Amino acid sequence: MTDFDMKDGQVTINPIVLQRADPCVLRHDGTYYFTGSHPRYDRIVLRRADRLEDLQSAPEVTIWQRHADGPQSQLIWAPEIHRVNGAWYVYYAAAPVDHGTVDAPSENETFNHRVFVLENTADDPFAGEWVERGQVDTGWESFALDATSFVTGGEQYLVWAQQDLTVRGHSNLYIARMEKPWVLATPAVELTRPEFDWETKGFWVNEGPSVLVRDGRVFLTYSGAATGIDYAMGLLTADAGADLLDPASWTKSPEPVFVSDPAAGQYGPGHNSFTETPDGDAVLVYHARTYTEITGDPLWDPNRHARAQVLPFDADGNPVWGTPVPDTRPTPTSTEVLPADGEF
Template identity: 35%
Template sequence: MHKSTPCPRWVAGWAISLFALLAVVSASSANAATFANPIVPADGTGGTADPSIVYRSGFYYWARSLNGNSIAIAKAKRLQDLGMAPQIVVYTAPSGTPYSKNLWAPELQYLNGQWYLYFAADDGNNANHRMYALQASTQNPQGGWAFRGKLAPPTDSWAIDGTVLQKDDGSLYFIWSGWRGLNDGFPQRLYIASMSNPTTISGERVEISSPTLPWETEVAAIQEGPSVIQKNGRINLVYSASASWTDSYKLGLLINTDGHVLNPASWVKKSQPVFVSNPDAQAFGVGHNGFVKSPNGKQDWLVYHATSTSGAGWAGRNIRAQRFSWRPNNTPKFGQPVAVGAWINEPAGSPGDSHLRFEAADVSANYLRHARGRARLDANVTPIEDSLWRQVPGLNDPHAVSFESVNFPGHYLRHRNGEVWKDASDGSALFKADATWRKRPGQGDGAGVSFEASNFPGSFLRHRNGLFYSEALGTPLDRDDATFYER
């Protein structure tokens, strides 16, 4: 059986591990160019696992499973800030379907100018796990998504951990972990099939690898979590082996030798694992990795989950990141896991802070700012800090958002009597509710964002005559005034 279990909803008082907290402190101190692992602490009975992170247009996006039936996406300008960013639920599987339950390991990808999400789910029976696809409605992955159906070859068997390989010639291939038959169980093998588009498998599956080596079968015979990285025409497929619920979890590598990805003989397995547990670094059960670029595009980063203590199992999984290098043959060289708490230079080109500005969609170069406590829309804001906000998990709902002033820490954007102000938090339930907003696709432009008052459904943050209000939207002009671009 696969390693993932539903991750429960975060609560407002979620605990941050000591070293994650140190990383936060470092990010806001003079030594802002370093961070420490883990970047996301363990969360709930299933831990925080199977990281899928994409960097695009100035932001890192991280997709995760929630409650066994939903997918949330967090967004931050810096990789190390993803654990502090609001996790916006973008999809909840409808009940009573073959994909209502046990939603595992969502994979976020940007292909051919569009965002896609791939996930495994079932109807409550593990043997019925299959892969499914979503497509974003806009260029905003925290916005709307459309369900595109099941991805399955003619031989339709148990399938999890799907990802898409796009070759340099643009051709697409789906790679996943599966069973040979309907009820085989272990071993889990790796399969590939051609695709006619990012949501359609167009050919029969081909088995490209099976767990045969001792380190792949140490606890259970498993190959899963495939992740592709290419360099100078070389296709590398990194996978997770053995049992994720134990310290034996590790990474292996398949190398494609000639570009014929549908030919099993063209894939060569490394005889030894390429990334393993390191007790001295408090890194146990390392696995289910992904890859992401630095903001300047010049560095490659490995993201993966591990536990900080031996035998912690699924519940102890947290997310970590570290830079890796390349061998002369264009295969990745990961080295050893970096120790928990060790300072790491942040990805090259990262901004000094993860603050945001909110530009009005209908008034170019005008931004949400505070002036004498009132929320206003202005151009040429001086000082610029008056228009900088930290988007944090909602004060009364971690899957909504609150806006903390950069130059007035502890002050938040809140509505009162229909007007919007920057006020100091008094810690009351009313303040927390008034300062919490639900992030929605832009009401006037789906590529932007809008914010609905958490405690007044249908009432949105909008500007009018240079001031901000929380109001219902009745006209196209209202909807435009309630739409913003995150900068």
């Protein structure tokens, strides 16, 4: 039995999880672990299943909740789960106050997030204790979010989005090698900043990085523009044996690689992660909406749903990104937040 039903090389059950934006899926020892932004932005949740198609109905467990006050009290965004050196880590962003606006941001107006880390040393992340390892010191205090981690060549790296107040826009992408999963070993190096038209629609952002290491190459995806129909995914590539802390090792695509598809009813695809089938085929996981007209503040519209599709590669080893696939299960359009395992 495969991890999910497939037809013509595509997943036949989508979305894989309703109302969970910024999806992160990790396959470990045959089990899929899922986390993503809860639409109330007040907790970090985790669920697991043997098949991607079963994640929607899997029990969801809250492993951490926001603080009553202080720097981790508001807008808990984009948790990612990683397995490093036999322990579990969740990277997430949190803010001290609900600061900023998403409707009409000024050129450099942002929220006030920083990147934080949880650690669990148990074999089972649902049974062990999640310990706060605190804020990641990225080298300066400014808007920071969307941290992801990857290991290659025996070294762990962190990639994240952060604002440099001397650079026009809201966030750039940075990379550093890690001393341990919550401490950087090297200064941050800028890899990309918003510069192309597609990256600067509404928001000037490069955010939501994710890394796939495959056949001697490193593929680093990210998202740009505001989170509506213009939200799209970009790509940086490097050789796995290159100095990944050297910006010259990376090549940036001038065009987005994954964009809205009105024919499929999918808008604003982005903030992706990568997982794999039991056979080792790459799977692209991302969120998207099914409509373009949003009532009120887009931040509080809960209907960015987690989706997945197999990512093929051509004969030269390049990803064939394709386009978002249509939904095969009903999705909500109201702003009501569904029960964790609810079906619409």
